[in-house]
Structure formats: structure tokens, C-alpha cells
Amino acid sequence: MSKQSVKIYEALQWASSFLKERNREEYAGELLLRHYAGLTRASMLARMRDELDSGVWADLQEAVKRHAEGEPVQYIIGSEEFYGRRFEVNEHVLIPRPETEELVYWTLKRIEKLFAAEPVELVDVGTGSGAISVTLKLERPELKVSATDLSPYALDVARKNAARLGADIDFIEGDLLQPLISQGKKADVVISNPPYIPVADQAWMSEIVTEHEPHLALFAGEDGLDLYRRFMEELPLVLKERALVGFEIGAGQGEAVAGLLKNVFPQANVDIVFDLNGKDRMVFVEIS
CATH class of the missing domain: 3.40.50.150 (Vaccinia Virus protein VP39)
Incomplete structure (x- = not known):
């Protein structure tokens, strides 16, 4: 999916199917989408038919491909939740x-x-x-x-x-x-x-x-x-x-x-x- 104008639900479908085809967790697509779009789960669900910013869409595609190649989602996002708090992580x-x-x-x-x-x-x-x-x-x-x-x-x-x-x-x-x-x-x-x-x-x-x-x-x-x-x-x-x-x-x-x-x-x-x-x-x- 390379077109510039995509809706949030389309981006989510693409990310999930791209990862599934490569034997990765589909849910990682949602995590990456929410990270780059700055959305909570609730706001993502409410805005499924909104268009995704073209810069966010480009970042998401790159990140999904990086994860498909094996890079952990947490390193891409730069953080992980632990005991209700966000901890920065890297390699x-x-x-x-x-x-x-x-x-x-x-x-x-x-x-x-x-x-x-x-x-x-x-x-x-x-x-x-x-x-x-x-x-x-x-x-x-x-x-x-x-x-x-x-x-x-x-x-x-x-x-x-x-x-x-x-x-x-x-x-x-x-x-x-x-x-x-x-x-x-x-x-x-x-x-x-x-x-x-x-x-x-x-x-x-x-x-x-x-x-x-x-x-x-x-x-x-x-x-x-x-x-x-x-x-x-x-x-x-x-x-x-x-x-x-x-x-x-x-x-x-x-x-x-x-x-x-x-x-x-x-x-x-x-x-x-x-x-x-x-x-x-x-x-x-x-x-x-």
C-alpha cells in the first residue's frame, strides 16, 4: 500500500496483514500506528475513518517493515510499560x-x-x-x-x-x-x-x-x-x-x-x- 492518502482503518489493516504474512504479531501494527499517530486505543477506534497524516503514514510503513525484519517493537517505539509506568529502552x-x-x-x-x-x-x-x-x-x-x-x-x-x-x-x-x-x-x-x-x-x-x-x-x-x-x-x-x-x-x-x-x-x-x-x-x- 503506497498511496499517500489512507484512512486510519486502512493503515491498520495494512500493518496487521503485512506482519501476519511474515509470522509476526498482528497487534504490533496497532501499537506502532498508535505510537506514530499519538493515539490512545479509544481515540484510534473513534477516528478509524479519519485520514492519516502522510508523514505518519510514511513513518508507520518504515516501522512495520523494521519489525517484520525482526526489530522489537519496544526498540522502535523507544519504550515499554512496566508496573504502570513507561520506561525508555534501547538496544x-x-x-x-x-x-x-x-x-x-x-x-x-x-x-x-x-x-x-x-x-x-x-x-x-x-x-x-x-x-x-x-x-x-x-x-x-x-x-x-x-x-x-x-x-x-x-x-x-x-x-x-x-x-x-x-x-x-x-x-x-x-x-x-x-x-x-x-x-x-x-x-x-x-x-x-x-x-x-x-x-x-x-x-x-x-x-x-x-x-x-x-x-x-x-x-x-x-x-x-x-x-x-x-x-x-x-x-x-x-x-x-x-x-x-x-x-x-x-x-x-x-x-x-x-x-x-x-x-x-x-x-x-x-x-x-x-x-x-x-x-x-x-x-x-x-x-x-
């Missing part, structure tokens, strides 16, 4: 997933139970876009939140998100918990959604993920557990006597990660938590 950070919202939810519940109204120092390790650290700070402003990442480019994104959303966070460049260890800092809570995908899984994963999202944030050795093993060496050096650790994990990794934690913290309460899809998705350890 330097992982796109926040709904499962990670559950990690945030259960972390907040456990902090409330373990620490009540006490001051709590929390560190988000491998913060990426800052979705976890910023959300925790905004949901519970009294938390003292630090966030680390190995990538300076990811930290740039996280800082921008924190500033735009009004979250006061101490961002530190460094590998896992090394920044805290080198400064002799201790934490009450350590939260992380580390890379956990086995390298071999790359063979069957969508190229939307493997060719666009940062491999540094995705893959972790042959079994996907490399980063958790490193955490086991570093956690005892930074945790206070009473502490909470929460990890997001890959489905099927619950028992393995729980076993690693039980070896290091034999007296602690280790809990595997399943997500809304019934998959083991989080492991928490409460140390008291």
Missing part, C-alpha cells in the same frame, strides 16, 4: 517483561513482612533499564536503593528513567556485587534478574530477541546458571545478618538455584515462587 538494555513485575511485587511483600518500618538498604544487581530499582523506589520511597550494571550504556538508560520518573537511586558501574565489596558496603536486600539463558537455547529462540537484545543480559553459560554461581561467592560478603535475596530465574531452574542458595545459607528459608503462568520464575531466600 543496550533488556526489554522489561511482565514476569519481572511479579519479582517486584513479591519483593515488596517480603520486605514489608521482614523489615516492617525499619530502614532498608536495597541493591538491584544488573539493573539494565532500571525497571526493578526505579519501581521499588517509587512503590516504597523510604527504601535506600542502589543499582549496579556492568554496562555504562545500560546505566545511562537507567539514570534517564530514574530522573524522568523521579526516583532517587545510587547507580554504580561494576560487575555483579563487586562495587559493594570494593567499597565495603552491606545490604539488607539484594534483588537481581540476571542473565539465565543457556547458550545452546539461542538456536531455537526468536531472532527478535537473539539479534537485537543485548547478549550480555541474556546468556549465562552452558546451563544458564553461571551468574547464580558467582552470586553465591559474593552474597556472603555483602549481606547483613538479617537479609532478603530475590532472583528471577528461567523456567525449570528453580530447584537448581534453590540448591545453590541452601548450600551457602543452610539455616535460611529458601522459597521457589511460581509466576502467573505456573512456571518457577523466582527464588527468594530469607536470612535471619
Whole structure:
């Protein structure tokens, strides 16, 4: 469809069918149309027979083709929703997933139970876009939140998100918990959604993920557990006597990660938590 004058419903039909023919989600066409036209879903539905601005139509066609070739919609749009807030994303950070919202939810519940109204120092390790650290700070402003990442480019994104959303966070460049260890800092809570995908899984994963999202944030050795093993060496050096650790994990990794934690913290309460899809998705350890 190349004509200059198209109505919104025609543009939507073209985008959806173009993507469907190329085995992409049809709904992505609507997301891109609404983004470039500056429409909510309700306003789009109300204006279906309005003509689309020719510049918007040109931008939409280019964006739909980019997505058809594998570029994630979130990178094209430049943002993703997380816990009811909009986070800027680009190729330097992982796109926040709904499962990670559950990690945030259960972390907040456990902090409330373990620490009540006490001051709590929390560190988000491998913060990426800052979705976890910023959300925790905004949901519970009294938390003292630090966030680390190995990538300076990811930290740039996280800082921008924190500033735009009004979250006061101490961002530190460094590998896992090394920044805290080198400064002799201790934490009450350590939260992380580390890379956990086995390298071999790359063979069957969508190229939307493997060719666009940062491999540094995705893959972790042959079994996907490399980063958790490193955490086991570093956690005892930074945790206070009473502490909470929460990890997001890959489905099927619950028992393995729980076993690693039980070896290091034999007296602690280790809990595997399943997500809304019934998959083991989080492991928490409460140390008291």
C-alpha cells in the first residue's frame, strides 16, 4: 500500500496483514500506528475513518517493515510499560517483561513482612533499564536503593528513567556485587534478574530477541546458571545478618538455584515462587 492518502482503518489493516504474512504479531501494527499517530486505543477506534497524516503514514510503513525484519517493537517505539509506568529502552538494555513485575511485587511483600518500618538498604544487581530499582523506589520511597550494571550504556538508560520518573537511586558501574565489596558496603536486600539463558537455547529462540537484545543480559553459560554461581561467592560478603535475596530465574531452574542458595545459607528459608503462568520464575531466600 503506497498511496499517500489512507484512512486510519486502512493503515491498520495494512500493518496487521503485512506482519501476519511474515509470522509476526498482528497487534504490533496497532501499537506502532498508535505510537506514530499519538493515539490512545479509544481515540484510534473513534477516528478509524479519519485520514492519516502522510508523514505518519510514511513513518508507520518504515516501522512495520523494521519489525517484520525482526526489530522489537519496544526498540522502535523507544519504550515499554512496566508496573504502570513507561520506561525508555534501547538496544543496550533488556526489554522489561511482565514476569519481572511479579519479582517486584513479591519483593515488596517480603520486605514489608521482614523489615516492617525499619530502614532498608536495597541493591538491584544488573539493573539494565532500571525497571526493578526505579519501581521499588517509587512503590516504597523510604527504601535506600542502589543499582549496579556492568554496562555504562545500560546505566545511562537507567539514570534517564530514574530522573524522568523521579526516583532517587545510587547507580554504580561494576560487575555483579563487586562495587559493594570494593567499597565495603552491606545490604539488607539484594534483588537481581540476571542473565539465565543457556547458550545452546539461542538456536531455537526468536531472532527478535537473539539479534537485537543485548547478549550480555541474556546468556549465562552452558546451563544458564553461571551468574547464580558467582552470586553465591559474593552474597556472603555483602549481606547483613538479617537479609532478603530475590532472583528471577528461567523456567525449570528453580530447584537448581534453590540448591545453590541452601548450600551457602543452610539455616535460611529458601522459597521457589511460581509466576502467573505456573512456571518457577523466582527464588527468594530469607536470612535471619
